[in-house]
Amino acid sequence: DSGVTQTPKHLITATGQRVTLRCSPRSGDLSVYWYQQSLDQGLQFLIQYYNGEERAKGNILERFSAQQFPDLHSELNLSSLELGDSALYFCASSSSGGGEGNEQFFGPGTRLTVL
Amino acid sequence: GQSLEQPSEVTAVEGAIVQINCTYQTSGFYGLSWYQQHDGGAPTFLSYNALDGLEETGRFSSFLSRSDSYGYLLLQELQMKDSASYFCAVRDGDSGTYKYIFGTGTRLKVLA
Numbered sequence: 001d002s003g004v005t006q007t008p009k010h011l012i013t014a015t016g017q018r019v020t021l022r023c024s025p026r027s028g029d030l031s032v033y034w035y036q037q038s039l040d041q042g043l044q045f046l047i048q049y050y051n052g053e054e055r056a057k058g059n060i061l062e063r064f065s066a067q068q069f070p071d072l073h074s075e076l077n078l079s080s081l082e083l084g085d086s087a088l089y090f091c092a093s094s095s096s097g098g099g100e101g102n103e104q105f106f107g108p109g110t111r112l113t114v115l
Numbered sequence: 116g117q118s119l120e121q122p123s124e125v126t127a128v129e130g131a132i133v134q135i136n137c138t139y140q141t142s143g144f145y146g147l148s149w150y151q152q153h154d155g156g157a158p159t160f161l162s163y164n165a166l167d168g169l170e171e172t173g174r175f176s177s178f179l180s181r182s183d184s185y186g187y188l189l190l191q192e193l194q195m196k197d198s199a200s201y202f203c204a205v206r207d208g209d210s211g212t213y214k215y216i217f218g219t220g221t222r223l224k225v226l227a
Contacts, residue, residue, distance in 0.1 A: 002157065033215070042202060043158065043217040058214040090157060106157035 003027065004107035006091050012113045018079040021110045025072055025093030031055065032074040033092040033104060034066055043090065049074055050097040078112070086114045117141045117207045119218035126224045127193055135188045135221045137203035143213065145206045147179050147186040152220070153199045161188065161201075190223070198225045 003026035013019055025032050034046040045058035049068035060066075063081075068074045078085060088111050092104040119139045127133040137147065146165035150158040164170055164179035164186060176189040190197055200220040207216050 002159075035217075042219040043204075045215040045217070048215075056208075056213050056215070092158075103160040103163070104158075106159065108157050 002105040002107060004091060004093050004105050006089075006107040006110050008110060009108065010111050010113075012115065013081060014115055015081055015083060017081050017114075018077065019081065019112065021076040021078070021089055021091075021112075023074045023076070023091030023093075023107060025074070025091075026105055029093035029095050029105070030072065031094045031097055031102075032068055032072070033094070034060075034074070034076050035090040035092065036087045037090060037109075038087045046076070055097060081114045083114050086112055088112075117205075117216050119203055119205065119216060121201075121203055121218040121221045123219070124222045124224070126226065128226045129193055129195060131193050132189065132191050133193060133223065135190075135201050135203075135223070137186050137188075137218055139184050139186075139203070139205055141184075141205055141207040141216070143207060143209045144181065144184075145213075147177070148204045149175075149177055149188045150202045150204060150217075151199050152202065158202065193225050195225050195227065198223060 005024045007022045030051045033048045035043045046060040048056040066076045088109045090109045092106045094102045096102040121137045148163045149161040152158040162177040169178045174191045179186040202217045202220045204217045
């Protein structure tokens, strides 16, 4: 158990809908990262927040947005969902702001299925 | 563009030694990390190399050559539980604008 929690574990929805994925980092960690992993694919970095502020941005679609709240939990919002958005979404956390080699601790993931 | 290349699959027998290579091309380099992911599970951190050379952690070792833009993960005394996917990863870009890039993963099959 990494100490990172994600809810829900599974989510099934229809195209065009909007969903929110939630992540609570390990106690004391200030950075939260979001990744997307499609079937048999590597991890695609979406976005990183550090202490409430956006720190780094990957290939995140405009239909996707995220935020980190004062209590450091984070939410990833996915809107106008398409079939191709079906994937496993991981949240990770770390103690530092993204410094070199900082170990990221991954949550169990949320499996999103868009029908 | 930025990229990481690693073999898609490696097979070895229990007790053997296996090496998983990773070559990278980035605009800014801050070190190479390795993660392990079992089927249906979350990635877990294995190692990190910022400087050239070998880092050893138990049965696992990781090597980096910055001049060759190359690194590898070495797994010794293979066990069945080592069957998993292994990803190399880098932080690409400078301190102002960066992102994390993961390789497509190497699936390791350990045979009895």
